[in-house]
Amino acid sequence: MARTATLTAPLGRFRESLEMIKFSHTVFALPFALLAYFRAAGPTPPARTCAWIVVAMIGARTAAMAFNRIVDRAIDAENPRTAARALPAGRLPVGFAAGLCLAASLVFLLAAFELNRLAFVLAFPTLAVLLGYSFTKRFTVLSHVVLGVCLGIAPVGAWVAFRGRIEWPPIALGAAVVFWTAGFDVLYALQDEEFDRERGLRSLPARLGTVPALWISGLFHAATFLFLALFARAVAGGPLMSAAIVVAAVALAVQHALVKPGDLSRLNAAFFTANGVLSVAVAVLGIADLWIR
Numbered sequence: 001m002a003r004t005a006t007l008t009a010p011l012g013r014f015r016e017s018l019e020m021i022k023f024s025h026t027v028f029a030l031p032f033a034l035l036a037y038f039r040a041a042g043p044t045p046p047a048r049t050c051a052w053i054v055v056a057m058i059g060a061r062t063a064a065m066a067f068n069r070i071v072d073r074a075i076d077a078e079n080p081r082t083a084a085r086a087l088p089a090g091r092l093p094v095g096f097a098a099g100l101c102l103a104a105s106l107v108f109l110l111a112a113f114e115l116n117r118l119a120f121v122l123a124f125p126t127l128a129v130l131l132g133y134s135f136t137k138r139f140t141v142l143s144h145v146v147l148g149v150c151l152g153i154a155p156v157g158a159w160v161a162f163r164g165r166i167e168w169p170p171i172a173l174g175a176a177v178v179f180w181t182a183g184f185d186v187l188y189a190l191q192d193e194e195f196d197r198e199r200g201l202r203s204l205p206a207r208l209g210t211v212p213a214l215w216i217s218g219l220f221h222a223a224t225f226l227f228l229a230l231f232a233r234a235v236a237g238g239p240l241m242s243a244a245i246v247v248a249a250v251a252l253a254v255q256h257a258l259v260k261p262g263d264l265s266r267l268n269a270a271f272f273t274a275n276g277v278l279s280v281a282v283a284v285l286g287i288a289d290l291w292i293r
Helices: 002-020 023-041 047-071 073-078 094-115 117-136 143-163 168-199 204-208 210-234 239-258 267-292
Strands: none
Touching: 002 047, 002 094, 023 047, 023 143, 023 168, 023 267, 047 073, 047 094, 047 117, 047 143, 073 168, 094 117, 117 143, 143 168, 168 204, 168 210, 168 239, 168 267, 204 210, 210 239, 239 267
């Protein structure tokens, strides 16, 4: 029995860690990074560079999420929706989360160093933005956009990883990711509208109310469509790239059809399923567009 408990404890902590950092949500930004990388490098890019991009993405996201959970642990403990998370519930110690954040940050910096000099130089301000996001909800309603910037950095970084310079195509794709993320984060914040307002936290739903927040989310997603089209044009995308934009438009429309004022029962489907389909489909079709041509 003691041996089983010894074996189970590390496994349980590992599972709690994955849940704490929402590892499954890596599906949001990583596909766009891979799309940018393939578009920068061609249909058969170097595997080594691709591997280090994936390592950098995992390291950066783990560091950012662990830091966010540490910074927000007191707020999470007061919110019925988040009180059961690992840190406020005491299933993981704060010291463990801090160590995970530090280790993941070092992994991210190492991966950037292995890519090229510009990637390494840009890794430091990138890490500052990723960690700094955790404080933004305390002083600005633009926290949704800052979160978008955190994810929008991914395709720009992947492009830099191969080309060693910043160009227009990844900026367009990054902007699409910024507005896509900001839009769905506004939708996600609807479930904490009353709590955020009472706690003095800044979010668009708490500041403006549900209906105006839904309109702003829709405008953000219209901008997503525009910048995806600009990216497709910048890389001379073919029919599958055009199909990717259509799929994105449908997924965005589905989100707004599922989430209605006074009815957030299908918010999780809108948040995870629709956005997961969008990111993966756009990346797969955008990359396949290279292969068929």
